[in-house]
C-alpha cells in the first residue's frame with residue numbers, strides 16, 4: 001500500500017508517531033551480539049574441555065577418572081546425568097556416554113568410572129592408556145535419568161548392575177551430602193565380589209546415614225560370603241525394601257538385567273510410572289534381543305551403500321553408527337542408546353533391526369529414519385546420512 | 390568449493406517451504422540446520438513411550454478439500470499433501486475461569502454465536518454485531534490484500550480503513566459491557582503474545598476467521614510429520630538438507646551475498662541466502678556491522694522481543710475421560726484482566742495471575758499416545774528476561790518449582806492430574822533459546838504491536854541476495870510462516886530467472 005493511501009487509515013498518524021518514537025527510544029539489539037551463545041555456554045555447553053586430574057583403581061576391572069575443566073568452570077548437572085566422552089583411537093573418532101558418578105554438589109570435577117568391557121574399544125583404551133594430565137573433550141551433561149521432586153516421592157529403590165552403579169552413586173552422594181529427605185535402598189548386583197565397585201564407600205555411607213540402605217547381591221560368590229546371592233528377584237526387592245508399592249524404582253545396568261527385573265516388577269504390579277530406567281548403551285549381544293531374526297547371525301555382513309559416498313561392509317551384530325565411524329562418515333552422536341536422536345539417519349532401502357522400546361518419532365519411523373546407534377543391518381542397505389559428525 | 394543457487398539457513402517452517410519451493414523450481418538448493426532434525430518449533434521429541442508435540446496446538450488456514458484454505462493450497466503446490474493426514478478439530482476452544490466462566494465454542498459461525506448468546510443473553514445483539522464485523526472486515530482484507538487489489542482505497546474498503554489500526558480492546562469496549570464476554574471472545578490473543586489493548590483488531594479478526602472458516606486442524610504424527618514431509622520433498626526434488634550444521638557467517642562481497650560459512654569452517658558459495666534464523670542472529674551474529682545498512686538498526690529498534698513460554702509436556706497413564714479432560718484446547722484463566730496477564734508474563738513466578746493453555750492431543754488423535762494414556766501440554770507465555778537472571782546452578786531447581794506451581798493451577802480444573810504423570814518434560818524460555826537459538830528464547834519473534842504492522846514496517850531486503858523468512862520477518866504462527874517461506878522461495882526463483 002502506498003504511504004499516501006495508508007495515511008488514510010484511522011489512527012495512522014498516532015501509530016506512526018509511536019513507531020518513530022520507538023525508533024529513537026527502543027532497544028539497540030546490537031548489544032545482544034553473542035548473548036545467546038554466552039548464556040548457553042554457562043548452562044548447556046555443547047563441548048567441555050577436560051583434563052584427567054587423578055586416577056583411582058576401584059576394582060581389577062574398573063577405574064575412576066577424575067576430570068577437571070581445562071579452563072573455566074564445569075556446568076551444573078542433575079544427579080544421574082551423563083557426559084559423552086570423545087576419543088580418537090587408531091584414526092577412528094568415536095564417543096561413549098558415561099554417567100557422572102560424583103554428586104552435583106561437587107562443582108570442581110566430574111568423576112567418570114569406567115569398567116572394562118571384554119573386547120570393547122573405548123573402555124579398554126581408556127583403562128590402558130589414559131594418564132593423569134591427559135586432555136579429553138566431552139559433550140555437556142545430558143540425560144533424563146534424574147530424580148523428579150514433583151513426582152518421585154521420598155521412597156526410592158535403586159537397582160544397579162555392574163557399571164550401572166555410576167548414576168546412583170551421584171544420587172546417593174547428593175542425598176547424603178545435602179541431608180535430603182529421601183529413603184534410599186540400593187540393590188546392587190554383580191557377578192563376583194571382585195566386581196563390586198565402590199563397595200567400601202557404599203558400606204560407609206550406609207553406616208553413617210540411616211536413610212540409605214545398601215544391599216549387594218552376588219551372583220556367584222566365593223566361599224565365606226554371607227550376603228545376598230543369585231539374581232535380583234522381586235522377592236528379594238520386596239524383602240529388603242519392605243514394600244514396593246508407593247516406591248519409585250530406578251534401574252540401571254545391562255539390558256539382560258532390565259529384561260529380568262522389569263518382568264519381576266510387572267509381576268508385582270509396579271506401575272510403569274513408578275519405574276525409571278536409564279538407557280545404558282546398546283545391547284551387548286543384539287541377537288539375544290526379542291525379535292531378532294533366527295536366520296541371521298551377528299557375524300553375517302552386508303553391503304551398506306551410503307548416498308554420495310562409498311559402499312561399506314557392515315556386520316549384522318554391530319550398530320550402524322560404529323560401522324559409519326569406521327568409515328569416517330558418522331553423523332554426530334551422544335547417548336548411543338537410541339534416546340537423544342542425534343544420530344538420526346535415513347534408511348532408503350533394506351531392513352534394519354531396532355530393539356523394542358527404542359524411542360523413535362512416529363513420522364521418522366514412517367520415513368525410514370532410524371537412530372543408527374541402535375540399528376543393525378539385516379540385509380544390504382542404502383542409507384542417507386544428512387549430518388556430519 | 391561447493392556452489393549452490395541458493396542456501397537456506399534454518400529448517401523451521403519458513404526455511405522448509407522456501408527450500409521446497411526452490412528445489413521444486415529446479416534451483417540447486419542447500420538447507421543448513423543447526424539442530425539434528427527439521428522443523429524448528431515444528432517438531433516433537435520422545436520420552437519413554439510418549440512422543441510429545443512441541444509447538445502445534447491448532448493449525449489454521451487448512452480448510453477442506455471442497456473449500457481449501459490458503460495453507461492447504463500452499464502445501465498442495467509444494468506436493469506434500471498426499472503425505473499428510475490432516476485431522477479437523479471439533480472444538481474451537483474451551484475457555485475457563487474457575488467458578489466464573491466455562492464456555493466451549495465450536496468452529497462454526499452460527500453455533501459459536503448461539504453458544505455465546507446463550508451464556509450472555511443480554512448482549513445477544515452485540516455478539517451478532519461483533520462477529521459480523523469480524524467477517525466483514527476480514528472479507529475486505531481478503532479482497533484488498535489476498536487478491537492483491539491494485540486500487541486499495543477507503544471508498545472501496547471502508548471497514549478496513551476504519552478498523553485497520555484499531556486496538557482490539559477498543560472494538561471490544563465499543564461492543565460489549567460484560568468483561569467475561571470480552572474474555573470469552575479473545576483467548577486467542579495468547580497465540581500472538583499481545584493482550585487486546587496492544588493487539589490490532591485485524592489480527593484477532595484474522596485468527597477467528599481463519600479458525601472458524603477453515604477449521605482448526607492437527608495432523609497425524611504432529612508437526613514433525615509436516616516438517617519431515619517438507620524436508621523429504623526438498624531431497625526428492627534434488628535439493629540437499631544438512632543437519633547439525635549451524636551457519637556462522639553470511640559472506641558478503643561488494644554489498645552482495647557471496648556465500649555462507651558453517652561452524653565447522655566450510656565455505657559454501659551462493660548468491661542467494663534465505664535466512665529462517667532470527668533477524669537478530671542474522672544481522673548481528675552472522676554479518677559484520679559494516680555490512681549492514683544503517684536502516685536495519687532503526688527498523689529493529691522500533692520493535693521489541695516477544696515472549697517465550699514455560700511449558701509442561703505430560704504423558705499420563707490414564708485416558709482423557711478418566712482425568713476429566715473433555716476438550717482438546719483449553720484456556721484456563723484466573724480473571725478477566727488481560728493486561729495483568731501480560732504484565733505477569735515478565736514475572737518468573739506462576740500463580741493465579743497467569744493465563745494458561747492446556748492442549749490434550751489424545752482427544753484429537755487417539756493414536757498420538759499409547760492406548761489408555763493421554764498426552765497433554767500445559768503452556769503459559771513468559772518473557773525470557775527473568776529466566777536469564779536465574780544462576781545456572783539454580784536452574785534445575787527453579788524449573789521444578791515453577792512446574793509445581795503450574796501443576797497446582799492445572800489441578801484446580803483437573804484434580805488428580807499429578808497422580809497419573811508417567812513422563813514429564815519441562816521447557817523454559819532457556820530451553821527454547823537452546824533449541825531455536827532465538828534471543829531470550831522468543832517463540833513468536835518480535836512483538837506484533839499495531840505500530841509494527843507491515844503498513845509501517847514492510848519486510849524489506851537490505852542486502853542484495855539476502856532474504857528473511859519466518860516468524861521474525863513477518864507474522865508468526867504455523868500458517869503465516871509456512872506461507873511466507875513459500876513466497877520467499879518463489880521470489881528467489883524469480884531472481885534466479887527460474
Ligand SMILES: Cc1cc2nc3c(=O)[nH]c(=O)nc-3n(C[C@H](O)[C@H](O)[C@H](O)COP(=O)(O)OP(=O)(O)OC[C@H]3O[C@@H](n4cnc5c(N)ncnc54)[C@H](O)[C@@H]3O)c2cc1C
Pocket residue numbers: 398399400401402403404421422423424427428429430431443444445446447448449580634635636637665666667670698700768821824825826832833858859860861865866867868870871
Ligand atoms: C511452545 C510453542 C507453541 C506454539 N504454538 C503455536 C500454535 O499453536 N499455532 C501456531 O500457529 N503457532 C504456534 N507456535 C509458533 C510457531 O511454532 C512458529 O511461529 C513457527 O514454527 C515459526 O517458524 P519459523 O519459520 O519462523 O522458524 P523457527 O521455528 O524459528 O525455526 C528456525 C530454524 O532455524 C534454525 N537456525 C537458527 N539459527 C541457525 C543457524 N545459525 N544455522 C542454521 N540453522 C539455524 C533453528 O534451529 C530452527 O530450526 C508455537 C511455538 C512454540 C515454541
Ligand code: FES
Pocket residue numbers: 332333334335336337338339340341342343344371372373374
Ligand atoms: S546417539 Fe543418541 S540416539 Fe543415537
